[in-house]
Amino acid sequence: MATKTTPGDAFAGATRPTVAGFDAAKAGRRAECDGGRMIPGTKYAGREEFSGTLTGEYVDHGDPPWRWYRLCELTQKPENYEGDAVWCESGNLFVVDEDAG
């Protein structure tokens, strides 16, 4: 069910509709994110892996919706990654017990 929670700074510059919501079924689940993105200032991309706990918060960006989940309490993150949380695209997010095997 969509709520009016704040999408977070990661979506602060969004010009397309962003709909924030909360997925209770995901909240508290352990998950891994096969993340990554363009390396700013270059034509290259890089991979980054995270493990942590899903807060249940999500943001649907644009239409068709591109869903992002917030992963916090990170137990694995890139060396020296300073954040305590990361937004993970749903297609690259693996809930540990659901997606095992």
Added chain:
Amino acid sequence: MPKDPLRTRFTEMLGIEFPIIAFTHCKDVAVSVINAGGFAVLGEAMHTPDEIAADIAWIRERIDGKPFGIDLVLPASVPESASLDDMIAKIPDEQRAFAEKIKKAYDVPDPKEAIALHQWGGLNQELGRAQLDVLLDERVPLIASGLGSPAFILDAAHERDMLVFGLVGKARQAKRQLEAGVDGIIAQGYDAAGHTGAVGTFSIVPEIAAIAGDTPVIAAGGVTTGQHLAAALCLGAAGVWTGTLWLACRESDVDMIIKDRLIESTNEDTSYSKSISGMTMRVLKCPWTDEWEKPEAPPVLPTPYQMLLSAEYIQASNDHRRADLMTEAAGQGVGFITSMKPARQILFDLVEEALASLEGVVGELP
């Protein structure tokens, strides 16, 4: 009668002659490969939507209706954000001093122009979507997602008769994308240039081919010769994705100094390093990568701090065309690039070598 081994699900899907994809940032290379019977995917991740539209038009004018692809890098994760000023201020003194030491030791000049910091906000969801909108509006025959999952645009693409391929570095990523209904999977091994997964090409290709069913799997990572193409087909791939191979071709717009470096390089001359960006990527070895691998080097900083550190070195080496300093993304097959040939010739050489390799195993082919 045995089938033509170079006729695959991928060639049939696109109506092309050879199961070879050239991934390139150069439009001229793309057009040459397409017109010679291969397939090309143009890397447009750093381009604005208007630039992408212009490039699509330019290619279409030159390929007589043949299919082509565009590659974007859809983000798979984004940090919670920080401003550029915050990031610069947080670079520790130890790493700053080490970067300065490299600059002095190798007589690295100052860049000729200011570093383009306006790009440093990172490429986020907004740009990715704007880029995708152009591809959908233009009905580009094939969209390749070079990192993140393209699942969310599958319906929109398929409504327009467009194909969507996803590049993956792990079997579970492939499984997720196959379940979503992608039209092809590019299985990228550790040998590849730039960002790669940790699994080698020889292992990841059959692993993913085993779960892909009728969906074509394209082998990526270190593919530089016809022997690689033959091997990829035997591993279960329906084609190959090649990048480094085209950097030194005649049509390529890569600096001649880098072309010479590529031609001179052996397969041991790449570095799988975090020192450029903070994320692992395979590049040609250079003083910057060598120095950060030494025991006395401080820890590499995370993205984007390390890139902020390396940017001056990279831009200075390019601005001044210093062959001893410059680097470029390159895969482990770089040692097989030994001359500067036309793209068309490279394509035909791959085909002949592959057929010869297969005939060496099974005898004469049809």
